[in-house]
Amino acid sequence: MSFINYLKERWITYLFLFFAFLFAIMVYLLDSRMNIRSSNASYILIGWSLLLFAFVIIDFHNFRERAKKFREYCQLNASSDSAEDFTYPYDIANAALVSELISGYENYRSETETKAAEEMEFITKWIHDVKVPISAARLILETQEDKLPAEFYQNMDAEIFSIEESIMRVFYEIKTNRFFDDYKISRVSTKKLIAQALKGYSNFFSYKRIRISIRGGDYEVLTDEKWSGYILSQFISNAVKYSPEEGSIIIASAKDGTETTISVKNDGKGISDKDIGQIFKKGYTSSENRDGGKATGYGLYLSKRLGDLLGHRLKAESSYGESATFSLTFSENETLHQVTKL
Amino acid sequence: MYKILIVEDDRIISSIMEEHLVKWGYGTCRVQEFSDVIAEFAAFDPHVVLLDINLPYYDGFYWCAKIRELSNVPIVFISSRDTDGDKIRAITQGGDDYIEKPFSMDLLTAKISAILRRAYSFSDQTINVMQHKDMVLNVERLQVFSGDKETELTKNECRILSLLIRNQGNLVTRNRLIKALWDDESFVDDNTLTVNINRLRRKLDEIGLEEYIKTIKGEGYRLT
Numbered sequence: 001m002s003f004i005n006y007l008k009e010r011w012i013t014y015l016f017l018f019f020a021f022l023f024a025i026m027v028y029l030l031d032s033r034m035n036i037r038s039s040n041a042s043y044i045l046i047g048w049s050l051l052l053f054a055f056v057i058i059d060f061h062n063f064r065e066r067a068k069k070f071r072e073y074c075q076l077n078a079s080s081d082s083a084e085d086f087t088y089p090y091d092i093a094n095a096a097l098v099s100e101l102i103s104g105y106e107n108y109r110s111e112t113e114t115k116a117a118e119e120m121e122f123i124t125k126w127i128h129d130v131k132v133p134i135s136a137a138r139l140i141l142e143t144q145e146d147k148l149p150a151e152f153y154q155n156m157d158a159e160i161f162s163i164e165e166s167i168m169r170v171f172y173e174i175k176t177n178r179f180f181d182d183y184k185i186s187r188v189s190t191k192k193l194i195a196q197a198l199k200g201y202s203n204f205f206s207y208k209r210i211r212i213s214i215r216g217g218d219y220e221v222l223t224d225e226k227w228s229g230y231i232l233s234q235f236i237s238n239a240v241k242y243s244p245e246e247g248s249i250i251i252a253s254a255k256d257g258t259e260t261t262i263s264v265k266n267d268g269k270g271i272s273d274k275d276i277g278q279i280f281k282k283g284y285t286s287s288e289n290r291d292g293g294k295a296t297g298y299g300l301y302l303s304k305r306l307g308d309l310l311g312h313r314l315k316a317e318s319s320y321g322e323s324a325t326f327s328l329t330f331s332e333n334e335t336l337h338q339v340t341k342l
Numbered sequence: 343m344y345k346i347l348i349v350e351d352d353r354i355i356s357s358i359m360e361e362h363l364v365k366w367g368y369g370t371c372r373v374q375e376f377s378d379v380i381a382e383f384a385a386f387d388p389h390v391v392l393l394d395i396n397l398p399y400y401d402g403f404y405w406c407a408k409i410r411e412l413s414n415v416p417i418v419f420i421s422s423r424d425t426d427g428d429k430i431r432a433i434t435q436g437g438d439d440y441i442e443k444p445f446s447m448d449l450l451t452a453k454i455s456a457i458l459r460r461a462y463s464f465s466d467q468t469i470n471v472m473q474h475k476d477m478v479l480n481v482e483r484l485q486v487f488s489g490d491k492e493t494e495l496t497k498n499e500c501r502i503l504s505l506l507i508r509n510q511g512n513l514v515t516r517n518r519l520i521k522a523l524w525d526d527e528s529f530v531d532d533n534t535l536t537v538n539i540n541r542l543r544r545k546l547d548e549i550g551l552e553e554y555i556k557t558i559k560g561e562g563y564r565l566t
Contacts, residue, residue: 128396131422135444136354142447143358146513150561164444171424184426195527202524205531206517212531226426 197232239266
């Protein structure tokens with residue numbers, strides 16, 4: 001509590017003192033018959049000033065201590081001190097009020113946490129449960145593959161795949177909110193990351209007859225395998241959706257000093273300049289048509305968020321009308337630093 | 343004949359697995375009574391156990407530990423649980439492999455034959471060998487024999503040929519071939535598959551196995 005604030009708090013007291021003093025001076029000056037020696041007058045004035053000075057010091061100190069004590073009381077969540085410890089009745093009343101508010105808040109928080117944990121448990125279980133009929137549907141479809149018309153099989157396959165993708169999105173969305181409980185930074189080879197991300201997309205490459213080429217060396221990066229794999233699979237999912245029939249997708253790894261970059265490039269319409277800045281935003285979908293799957297505007301947003309949490313850099317580039325490139329950059333020193341800082 | 347015990351409580355999934363595995367020449371048994379898996383395990387005495395984690399009564403981890411008390415039989419977990427924690431637990435409790443649902447039957451059969459090879463090939467050399475008419479494929483050594491002639495295959499060619507042989511002259515679609523190769527982490531596209539098939543054909547021609555692989559236009563391939 002600064003002195004200025006103290007004065008603001010006590011302004012009425014000091015205004016009163018000032019007017020009382022002014023009144024006394026006026027009476028002294030106006031009444032010529034008043035018989036008081038000037039030495040006595042200055043004696044009174046000095047005494048009065050000393051008293052005032054002492055009052056200001058004591059009152060300011062007192063006030064500051066009160067404020068400090070009350071602040072500490074609030075900061076300790078009113079748990080250790082009881083409201084009765086305060087001397088002044090007004091402080092006691094306020095302390096009781098604060099303590100009530102805090103206990104109310106604590107209750108609310110623990111209730112919310114329990115509820116969130118229950119919901120989390122429910123969703124996790126639900127994800128496991130729903131995967132069972134999905135795997136059954138997949139197996140049924142697979143066993144009938146040679147008997148079904150190709151178009152029917154492909155459409156069903158694509159639909160089931162998009163259900164699976166949506167479920168994975170639920171999984172990763174709830175995981176990002178609990179990032180700190182569930183990540184494991186280790187050395188992972190880029191080849192392994194790419195392999196993990198590509199799994200499951202084989203059918204789209206074969207339906208649309210997309211050419212795939214994996215270029216560059218195999219480097220080790222520091223990251224969480226699963227999360228980075230998800231980011232890459234989003235890039236691939238996107239590339240597959242935007243790629244024209246018989247287009248080509250190039251996945252390249254490159255190392256530049258301390259930085260390793262995995263990029264996914266697809267040819268096709270590309271992304272217009274006005275769209276490219278928005279591409280990682282939530283709910284953003286391009287206005288242009290795409291085939292091979294519906295856009296949710298969520299995959300890239302989630303990837304960006306995961307990338308930020310892991311301290312990796314995501315970038316989208318495009319030459320409009322020709323190709324689009326998404327890249328994920330791991331930087332050696334920064335990554336560990338960022339993560340340990342979390 | 344190798345025997346496989348299927349511990350999976352979803353009837354549709356377990357029946358499809360059974361049907362497939364039987365078609366591919368394995369003996370199977372589906373557990374009916376989940377309160378006592380051990381009894382059925384002991385009665386059937388399988389070479390491989392396929393084990394789900396979410397089961398009625400006790401979970402898969404429990405049964406894995408119980409089976410391990412009795413036997414060193416290979417155990418493959420098949421589960422919809424996909425966290426690292428579950429996979430690590432499965433392997434540390436004595437599982438040999440972990441397949442995540444949803445999975446493809448081609449992947450499952452590939453994993454089963456790999457596991458059988460690892461576990462039993464010392465005592466049984468025929469496990470690495472597949473045959474179709476005059477053609478004999480050794481999947482371990484990546485070689486094809488016909489009479490006294492032989493040729494070497496690449497890993498991809500071997501995968502393609504073994505899938506064709508396993509399907510005994512039935513159509514195998516291009517999708518399925520590509521998917522099987524992707525499951526094995528070699529990422530081939532449509533063109534590369536064609537190249538691989540042509541090269542495989544040439545190699546088979548060289549050892550006198552002409553026109554073994556027939557193209558079904560626009561769909562896939564089958565052995566004749």
